[in-house]
Amino acid sequence: MAERVYNFAAGPAALPLPALEEAREHFLVLPGAGASVMEISHRSKEFLAIIEQAQQNFRTLLNIPDNYRVLFLQGGASLQFIMAPMNFLQNSGKPADYVLTGSWGNKAMKEAKRVGNVRVAWEGKAEKYVRVPKQDELDLDPGAAYVHFTSNETIEGVEFFEEPDTGSVPLFCDASSDILSRPIDVSKYGILYAGAQKNVGPSGVAVVIISDEMLARVPENLPAMLDYKNMAENASLYNTPPTFTIYMVMLVTKWLIEEIGGLDKMYAINKEKAKMLYDVIDGSGGFYKGHSQVDCRSIMNVTFRLPSEELEAAFIKEAGANGLASLKGHRSVGGCRASIYNAVPVEGVKALSDFMKAFMSRNG
Ligand SMILES: *Cc1c(COP(=O)(O)O)cnc(C)c1O
Numbered sequence: 001m002a003e004r005v006y007n008f009a010a011g012p013a014a015l016p017l018p019a020l021e022e023a024r025e026h027f028l029v030l031p032g033a034g035a036s037v038m039e040i041s042h043r044s045k046e047f048l049a050i051i052e053q054a055q056q057n058f059r060t061l062l063n064i065p066d067n068y069r070v071l072f073l074q075g076g077a078s079l080q081f082i083m084a085p086m087n088f089l090q091n092s093g094k095p096a097d098y099v100l101t102g103s104w105g106n107k108a109m110k111e112a113k114r115v116g117n118v119r120v121a122w123e124g125k126a127e128k129y130v131r132v133p134k135q136d137e138l139d140l141d142p143g144a145a146y147v148h149f150t151s152n153e154t155i156e157g158v159e160f161f162e163e164p165d166t167g168s169v170p171l172f173c174d175a176s177s178d179i180l181s182r183p184i185d186v187s188k189y190g191i192l193y194a195g196a197q198k199n200v201g202p203s204g205v206a207v208v209i210i211s212d213e214m215l216a217r218v219p220e221n222l223p224a225m226l227d228y229k230n231m232a233e234n235a236s237l238y239n240t241p242p243t244f245t246i247y248m249v250m251l252v253t254k255w256l257i258e259e260i261g262g263l264d265k266m267y268a269i270n271k272e273k274a275k276m277l278y279d280v281i282d283g284s285g286g287f288y289k290g291h292s293q294v295d296c297r298s299i300m301n302v303t304f305r306l307p308s309e310e311l312e313a314a315f316i317k318e319a320g321a322n323g324l325a326s327l328k329g330h331r332s333v334g335g336c337r338a339s340i341y342n343a344v345p346v347e348g349v350k351a352l353s354d355f356m357k358a359f360m361s362r363n364g
Helices: 017-025 045-062 076-088 103-112 228-233 243-260 263-282 309-321 346-363
Strands: 068-073 096-100 118-123 147-150 171-174 191-195 206-211 301-305 336-339
Touching (some): 045 068, 068 228, 076 171, 076 191, 103 147, 103 171, 309 346
Parallel strands (some): 147 171
Antiparallel strands (some): 301 336
């Protein structure tokens, strides 16, 4: 078999080897089912056990209160950008507040504008999205339908380590690139959603964690596939869900529980990995320049520049030749980005930090 590289892709991204191995072992026959998980009914008892286990794993990992549902919906995080406003902004007679710390928050806001009145509660664009706001910088409307923020801006590498305090206004969060990277207090959120393909599994579903209180506010007559209440009442099985993706999500979350030992442990590992790279950047005398302000730099997406675009291109190419893959920054911002999600092992990050030091001493 061809060798697996250390994969720093931003998404779809690295998956934990034990989850892939278990899927491979049961690829042809899911035990008890007589066929592959892809070949059985989404209403079979074997698949129902898988989707229920996946939900239960989220509950265990994030300590999700009983008055929240865990849904697996299609359309990725991008569909949540419009689904949430269609359920809670459209015809509400209220505005929605958006906190903009990078590219994805802007995309979310753009969709919301199609169906309602949107306010910018804070915007980091003039500073080139290098940080998150302090609480007293937020211009929040106490009468807003909700406040939306992006806990980790995947492209810029800017992360919130504490949620904005929105008082009694429901807090909505796009946590696509940092969900399950550390413990959070789910009770602070009205909706927390994430495309699976960064930290949770393969592409194909968005995980949506939503409170019963929000579900009770869903208006009548929304299109069935865009109606959170309909999806919750049908336990994410209103139509045929992406069964293989959900199976993989179950295996990835099982790995987090059984092999990593939960999110406190995962967080400690993630901080250790991020520190290895930021230490090289900080100690490089300016050869590597981190994008974000130190107190908001992401522990999932480490974004940095080199002294020239030529050196950046050489860095990415040489790293690739050394089994360190997908370090190119997003096309909209350039530079380099190492996505070090849960599944990227410490040894992979160590190999990258060693490579960064060696590259600098050859080119610095
Ligand atoms: C990747 C990403 C998205 C888009 O997710 P899709 O599942 O492709 O729609 C949205 N928000 C954030 C923060 C992301 O990282």
